[in-house]
Ligand SMILES: O=c1[nH]cnc2c1ncn2[C@H]1C[C@H](O)[C@@H](CO)O1
C-alpha cells in the first residue's frame with residue numbers, strides 16, 4: 596500500500612502499550628548480565644549472540660512454538676532484583692518510543708522457582724515500574740496473568756494477590772498460554788473470583804482459538820478487553836457483539852503473524868475491524884521474542900494497510916480510551932495526547948464507534 600508514514604514521526608507520536616509481557620521483553624544484554632550476576636550458564640560464550648535463543652524466526656508455525664521461546668528466558672527471572680530490573684527496563688524502552696502509558700503483564704507463578712511468593716513477584720515488578728515512572732515520567736501498571744496450563748489453585752492465588760494490589764500498581768488480571776489446548780470454559784471459577792472482587796479482566800482469546808473463545812471470555816469470564824481477537828472475523832454475530840459492546844481488542848500485529856493467528860498479512864483483519872467501528876488498539880505483545888517495538892507496530896499497520904496519520908492517531912486514542920486507568924487519570928492522558936497531536940498537526944480521524 597503506497598502510504599509510507601515516516602518512522603521518525605511515528606516514534607515521536609505519544610503512544611500507549613496495553614499488551615506487553617514482562618518475560619517477552621528482556622534484552623539479550625540484560626540476559627547476559629543476569630546470567631553473570633546469578634552465576635548461571637549461557638549457551639554461548641561471553642559476547643556471543645543470544646538472539647536465536649530469545650527471538651522467533653520466520654519458520655515459527657504456531658502459538659505453541661512461539662511460547663517455547665519463554666523456556667529460555669524464565670530461569671533468569673527468578674529473583675526480586677531480576678524482576679525489578681526487567682520491569683524498569685520496559686519503562687525505559689517505552690520512553691524511548693514516546694510510549695507514555697504502559698500496562699506490563701506477567702504471570703507471578705512462573706517466577707517462583709527459587710522460592711519467591713506470588714506477592715514477592717508482584718511487589719518487585721511494581722517497584723521496577725515505579726522506578727521507571729519516576730525516571731521517565733511514563734505511567735506504568737501491572738496486569739497479573741493466570742496461565743492456562745496452571746492449576747485452579749495456582750491461578751486463584753494470582754487473582755487473590757492481584758486483588759490486594761489493586762490501586763497499588765496492579766490494574767487487572769489476564770489469562771494467557773496455550774489457547775488451542777485449554778478452552779476458556781475451564782477457567783470460569785477462577786474469573787468468577789476476579790469478577791466478585793471487581794478486578795478488571797482481559798483475556799487472550801481468538802488468537803490460537805476461534806471466535807467462540809472471545810464470546811466465552813466476554814460473557815462468562817467477564818472480559819472487558821480481549822487480547823488479540825484476530826479470529827473474531829470467523830463469526831459475524833460475535834464480531835457484531837464486540838462492536839456493539841465496545842470491547843477493545845489488544846491487537847499485536849507482528850506477533851499475530853508469527854503465531855499464525857492468521858495465515859499471513861493478506862488475511863490480517865485489522866483494516867476491516869477498524870472500518871467497521873471496532874475499538875482496535877495496537878500493542879507489542881513481546882518485543883524481544885517478536886523482534887518488535889511499538890513504533891514498528893504502527894509502521895507495519897501504516898505500510899501494509901494504508902492507515903493515514905489521522906487514523907493512526909485514532910488508534911492511539913483508542914488505546915487511551917481502553918486503558919485500565921481511573922477516569923481522572925484517563926482524562927489527563929487524553930488531554931496530554933490531544934495537545935501533543937495538535938502540536939504535531941494531527942487530528943484523530945474521529946472514527947470513535
Ligand atoms: O501471545 C501470547 N498468547 C498467549 N500466551 C502468551 C503470549 N505471549 C506470551 N504468552 C505467555 C508466555 C509467557 O511466559 C506468559 C507470561 O507472560 O504469557
Ligand SMILES: [Zn+2]
Pocket residue numbers: 614616771799822880
Ligand atoms: Zn500476549
